[in-house]
Structure formats: structure tokens, C-alpha cells
Amino acid sequence: MAQKPSIPKGTRDFSPAEVAKRNYIIQTIKKHFETFGFMPIETPSFENSETLMGKYGDEGDRLIFKILNSGDFISKVDDVTYSSKNSASLTPKISEKALRYDLTVPFARYVVMHQNEIDFPFKRYQIQPVWRADRPQKGRFREFYQCDADVVGANSLLQEVEFVQLYDAVFTDLGLIGTTIKINNRKVLSGIAEVIGAKHLLVDFTVALDKLDKIGEEKVKAEMLEKGISEAAITKAQPLFEMTGTASEQLEKLKSILADSEVGMLGVSELEEIILTVDALGLQSAKLQLDVTLARGLNYYTGAIFEVAAPEGVQMGSIGGGGRYDDLTGIFGLKEVSGVGISFGLDRIYLVLEELNLFPDSLDTSLDVLCLNFGKQEGLASLKLVSSLRKAGLRADLYPTDAKMQKQFKYADKRGVPYTILLGEQELLKGNFVVKNMKTGNQQAYALDDAASFAESIISAF
RNA sequence: GUGGUUGUAGCUCAGCUGGUUAGAGCGCUGGAUUGUGGUUCCAGAGGUCGCCGGUUCGAACCCGGUCUUCCACCCCA
16 A cells, blocks of 8 residues: 655755745855855764764753664663663664754864864855754754854954854845844853852853743743742842843943953953944944843853844744854864854744745746747757757746647746747748747747847846 | 644635535636637546544544644754
8 A cells, every 4th residue: 555655744845946945045145155255164964973962961962863873783782771771871872873963063073173174264154954853843843954154263353243244244135124133242141140149050040031031020030049049149130130221331231230250341341342343334234232131052152142033023033043162172172262153044034034025036937938849840940949048048948748839838827937939830931939928928029040139138137 | 851733635724413425715637719828617537534543323523542733831043
């Protein structure tokens, strides 16, 4: 019995129209990566497990897709481990490879392995799929693309500024006006935790704070209490719940809160420099917003933290994120290489552009000219014409059989072909061909030996 | 990982308190129209009701399991 085919949950097929739209986004991002001086690399879909495990926290480890060993792997497991039924101890014995979970850790591995061939500072970009064994929901898949740009081997804050400009350039080019680039600094968060006396609870504190705009002040405080942060500490942190006003006003507030924290003050001055510089250079369509509650990616960020929110009114998780990590390559043994990078979430950007109807209409066109087929003899002349149009750079095709004209026209209509060519008996006798504009219905004849001028007239119309 | 939700024709969905042969719109195929598509008219094809099991004289409908969809939490792009 034939089985009904299906694909694993959280994965998708892409139709020609969808691929065209995805390519449009990828091309736009790639173009700006390259104009900013980034170079492409690619890494394998799967890595050795030890490269990935432990880099994303316990939560991350759970979401990594593990690949079973080849061969009779189960017979090689010792009886104690096997009968323990403990996934944590059994997994490493039967799985030594895992699908890549993001592009940043593989990049760090790449830098360490190729450190002697790389000229630092090294600016690389990478656009490849990643996999997470997550539960799918809106804008969340188990296979999705990340588009990363990172620079390692230099710690100038100008790089943070450039990444803000890069975000702005890409989203402006995509017509996505009104994105908000949120910025924060890990050092500021550390400073706050230090000042309120909750240094050891930094992660719990920031994770709770991160939810402020979502669940509100009361619930955030309740969560902090529950995680063991004292009432006194929360009271000390009160100004954080009232961070309104312009960026410079917020920076002033932070300075007074963090006056006693060296690391906190360093974070504030970094933020200030980045914000002031971006301000001086100006942005095309994005807004840069200081957000002290932003606390993503704490596992390896050490300085600036970025996150991009879609324009107001669009319900979507962040469409980009990034930050500075001073010691990412340290876990692979290469010390003191500072890195900073950002990521674009292709699949989410797609959903946002779709929702706001921002894809250009031209993407729907997959063929410029369809030549109708009138039979064997006419077909030969048509093929000649089609190949000369192709040489002229047009996407041209000949309908493969001499089906009824009605059917051929219907096909052209459905493919959204803007022009059709009629080259039948009549035209053959006259030595010309008739071009029909499918939108207006107008028809115009061209001499058979003058295909070039027709091709030119179309190309110039683009 | 936790909680909820969904599944009927290619697509979007009806289908009453369980009752004969499961419907509609769109799409598809053919014709009206042997050199003109998008409009109209006519005809036709297409369904193991997600899957497995149970209750019942009888299940698309009730029950259990499983897979899937979507949503929220956790976390994240």
C-alpha cells in the first residue's frame, strides 16, 4: 500500500514562488554584507558533538539534534550504561555528531582551526541552515536559516556602530521601514547585579528583567523573589523599572545607579560611545533604542547586545540579534580574540515582509517570454527565435507541444508571463512574429531577423 | 520539556442529538470556441473523513492512544 508522504514537523517545502522570495532576501543581505567588507565561508551541517555540547546552556543542549553513530553502535555500549536508561550518559556513547545549532559556535571553531591562515581582523559572513529540536510555533521552525556577519580580532567599538548601520542598510533596502534596533550591554547588567548585591544571580535577574515589557513590573518582581533575589535588592533596582526618556537621559540614570560599579560604568560608557556615534552618522529607517531589559544570549556575550524588533503592529519574535563576545574562541583554546557579530533571521523576515506585503511584484515573474507552439515547421523557426532571445538575456521558452492555443495562452497567463509570441503559418509566410502583451492585450509584429530590437525593447522596460 | 488546539476533495471549509450513496466554493480536466488567455455557460474527474484500536445493530461524529497543525510557556532567529 502506498503510504501518504509527509515531512518532519517544523520543516517546510518551498515552492518556486517562495524560493524566489527567499532568494530576494538572501541576495539583499549578501549584497550589504559584501559592501561592508565581509567574506563568505561555509561550515559543515554537522559537527562533532563536543564542539557544540555545553556551549548553549542546558536548555540549548536539549535542543541540539544528535546524529546516531553508524554501524552496530548499540552493541558497543557497556551493559551498565545501557541498562541505566539514562539519556545523558547513553547519548555520548551512541552519538558522536550533531547538527549545527547556530553559526556562531562553528565559526569560533573555524577561527581556531584556521588561525594561522586568517588575516585578523577577520570579517566573515555565513548564510546557512541551522537545526533545533524545538517545538514549532509562530516564526519558529526546526530547520531555519541564519545569516550571520561577525568580525573577530579587533575590539574597537566602531564595529558595533557598523553593525547598527548594517542592520539599517539591509532593512531599509528590503523596504522594512520602522524596525527598532535594541541595544544593551552585558557589563551594565553585571554592574546592576553587583550594585544590588545579587551578583551570583545575574542570569536569573536578567532573564526576569527581560520579560518586563511582556508580563509587567509586578510579575517580574514576583519572579525575581521566587528565584531568591532579596526584597532589598529588588527595591534597589527600582530605577530600572522606570527607564523612560531619551537615550541620554537613560544613560544619566544608569550612571547614577552604577556609580559604585567599575564594570557597570564601563558598560555605560561603551553604550554611550556607540549611541553617540550612531547618532552622529545617522540612520536611514531604523531606530536605535537603548533597552536595559534586553538580556538575550547571555551564554557568551560580554559587551554589547543587539536585538531587532519588527515594525510596530507586527507580531513576531526578534528578526535579528547579536552582540560582542570577548572570549568565544577561548573555549577552543584561542585566548584574547574579541568578536562581535549579528544575525538576520531569514525565515522571520520572510514572514514579516509577507505580512506587510513588501515583496516586489517582479518576483512573481519567472519567464519573460513564452513562444506558442504551432506545430513542427513553425516550431523550428520558434526555437531559433527563442534561442536568440535567450542569448539576448531574456528568460524565454517555447511551449513544448502544439496544444490548443487556448491551453497555451492559459498556461502563459498562469505563469504570469508578460509577453507571448505567436509564430504560426501566417507569420512564417510574412517572415515576422507577433508579440502579444498579456497585460494590455496589444499585439505588435516584428521581422524575424529583427529579434534583437524586440529583446531590447523589453529589457529597457525593466 | 509543560499546557492547550487542529486534522473531511489539490486549496478554503460545511456536515444537526451517532442513522442509507459525505457536500459547497475555488481549483483541475473536457466542451461551447480548428489562430488568442484573464469573463461567461455546460459537463466531468477527484475523498481508506490523519493513523491505530475501542464502544455500538450502525462512527466523519463518542472514548483511548499516536502522528500532525497552530498557539502559549520555557527558550530562542
